[in-house]
Amino acid sequence: MAIEVRIPTILRTYTDGAKQVEGAGSTLGELLIDLDRQHGGLRERLVDDGGLRRFVNVYLNDEDVRFLAGLDTPVKDGDTVTVLPAVAGGGI
Amino acid sequence: MLRVPKQIYDQIVAHARRDHPDEACGVVAGPAGSDRPERFIPMTNAARSPTFYEFDSTEQFQVWREMDDNDEEPIVLYHSHTATEAYPSRTDVAYASEPGAHYVLVSTRDEHETEFRSYRIDNSQITEEPVTVVE
Numbered sequence: 001m002a003i004e005v006r007i008p009t010i011l012r013t014y015t016d017g018a019k020q021v022e023g024a025g026s027t028l029g030e031l032l033i034d035l036d037r038q039h040g041g042l043r044e045r046l047v048d049d050g051g052l053r054r055f056v057n058v059y060l061n062d063e064d065v066r067f068l069a070g071l072d073t074p075v076k077d078g079d080t081v082t083v084l085p086a087v088a089g090g091g092i
Numbered sequence: 093m094l095r096v097p098k099q100i101y102d103q104i105v106a107h108a109r110r111d112h113p114d115e116a117c118g119v120v121a122g123p124a125g126s127d128r129p130e131r132f133i134p135m136t137n138a139a140r141s142p143t144f145y146e147f148d149s150t151e152q153f154q155v156w157r158e159m160d161d162n163d164e165e166p167i168v169l170y171h172s173h174t175a176t177e178a179y180p181s182r183t184d185v186a187y188a189s190e191p192g193a194h195y196v197l198v199s200t201r202d203e204h205e206t207e208f209r210s211y212r213i214d215n216s217q218i219t220e221e222p223v224t225v226v227e
Contacts (some may be wrong), residue, residue: 010189055187057149064149064158084156087135089184090115090144091173 003031003075006082014042028058029071031081047071057084082086094168094194094210094223101225102190107204108172108198112218115145119163120168121159128195129167137226144183145171155225167212178207180185180218188213194221 007015008014011038015021021039026030029047036043046056050072058065059082065073102121108116117137120129127196133155138148157163168188173181178197180188188195191214212219 009191009192013093019192049111057152059149059153062150063155064153082153084149084152086146086149086187087117087152087169087219088139088144088146088187089171089181090139090141091176091184092143 002077005031005035008083008085010085011045011083013041014039014045021028024077025075027071028065028073028075028081031075032071032083050083055086057086058082059084093221094129094196095127095226096168096223098225098227100129102131104133104170104196104198105135106167108206110199110202111172113142113174114140114141115172117145117147117171117176118167119166120163120170121164122167124152124163124165127167131164142174166190166193167182168194168196170198172198172200174194174200176201178209180211180213185213185216185218188216191215196223 005021005023007019007021023031023034024092025034028066032043032046040048052058060073061080115137118134119129121133122128128157136148136151139146178199195211195213197209210221210223212221
């Protein structure tokens with residue numbers, strides 16, 4: 001068993017086009033480090049020094065991890081993590 | 093070029109007018125790879141602001157899962173500008189992450205005339221495209 005991670009179109013250049021990849025870890029932060037070992041550069045698109053980037057949404061199962069514990073959110077085998085680009089903008 | 097059914101065009105404009113002076117936003121889904129905008133999905137602007145819009149992240153998750161289940165994709169991503177022209181702002185470009193989508197901008201700055209324009213935004217490059225409304 002592993003943690004399934006769904007990758008949006010815009011980031012599939014890091015996963016050789018794969019829609020779904022697998023990783024391991026006990027927190028979201030660890031999972032992203034593990035993913036980066038397999039798919040170099042992916043983590044940097046998702047996190048910066050301050051934590052999760054503003055331009056992406058990351059969900060554990062169906063919950064936005066910003067409402068959980070962000071990168072410290074515990075994850076376990078069988079969970080699904082979904083990454084979606086945030087849709088935002090504005091007139092100014 | 094964006095070909096958009098009249099009914100969907102009208103729904104986008106009506107949504108923008110209804111939420112004015114706040115920005116309105118939403119998606120038009122269609123069969124993956126078809127380039128046909130068919131299913132109008134107005135979204136909540138979580139920012140509720142006249143100068144910024146942001147999809148509610150939980151609502152976005154549900155809508156994206158629904159599209160995935162239906163083999164659909166976001167064909168159009170639309171939002172309104174309520175005091176400026178219907179042209180992508182720097183913020184719009186910074187966030188744009190669907191190079192395959194038509195970014196529709198509606199301006200409601202004029203009470204009577206609504207601007208409705210469409211763009212591709214790929215790698216920070218803005219390309220305007222013609223809009224054809226079909227019956």
